[in-house]
Amino acid sequence: MKVAVKVRLKKSILDPQGKTVxxxxxxxxxxxxxxxxIGKLIELTIDDSKSRDEVLQMVEEASHSLLANPVIEDFExxxxxxxx
Amino acid sequence: MKVAVKVRLKKSILDPQGKTVxxxxxxxxxxxxxxxxIGKLIELTIDDSKSRDEVLQMVEEASHSLLANPVIEDFExxxxxxxx
Numbered sequence: 001m002k003v004a005v006k007v008r009l010k011k012s013i014l015d016p017q018g019k020t021v022x023x024x025x026x027x028x029x030x031x032x033x034x035x036x037x038i039g040k041l042i043e044l045t046i047d048d049s050k051s052r053d054e055v056l057q058m059v060e061e062a063s064h065s066l067l068a069n070p071v072i073e074d075f076e077x078x079x080x081x082x083x084x
Numbered sequence: 085m086k087v088a089v090k091v092r093l094k095k096s097i098l099d100p101q102g103k104t105v106x107x108x109x110x111x112x113x114x115x116x117x118x119x120x121x122i123g124k125l126i127e128l129t130i131d132d133s134k135s136r137d138e139v140l141q142m143v144e145e146a147s148h149s150l151l152a153n154p155v156i157e158d159f160e161x162x163x164x165x166x167x168x
Binding site: 006007021024025028033034040043044047049055062065067 | 090091092102105108109112114116117118119120121122123124125126127128129130131133134139142145146149150151
């Protein structure tokens with residue numbers, strides 16, 4: 001099973017990397033882009049023997065404990081590819 | 085309109101950051117996680133006056149010219165939030 005964890009900076013947190021990319025896009029002429037935020041797309045491949053619920057619970061735990069920093073980031077879990 | 089560009093390393097490219105996170109997860113006891121790949125989730129807010137097709141074409145251009153490095157990365161465009 002493939003599961004994606006989307007990790008985004010919380011709305012209240014400044015994103016200097018996104019700001020820099022936004023400025024570069026404006027310089028290239030992409031004036032219709034009003035904002036850019038850059039997060040992480042963490043894709044996990046997980047042992048097929050687990051049930052969907054077990055996998056989701058495990059990924060939630062992994063996200064809390066390591067993948068996202070709860071002080072400045074939010075995360076969202078998405079199943080990308082189911083087994084059978 | 086909100087559009088996400090998912091930027092992933094090509095399959096043939098090693099991902100040392102993903103490998104490190106994978107090792108850390110194994111140390112924490114997440115033995116069912118078989119692989120970790122880390123990409124970027126670039127979220128763009130775009131002027132509402134554009135049509136969906138115009139937006140998608142512009143984001144494709146921006147991805148080619150700046151957001152992704154075509155030598156080592158692939159990208160995928162996803163509309164997250166439509167206007168109206």
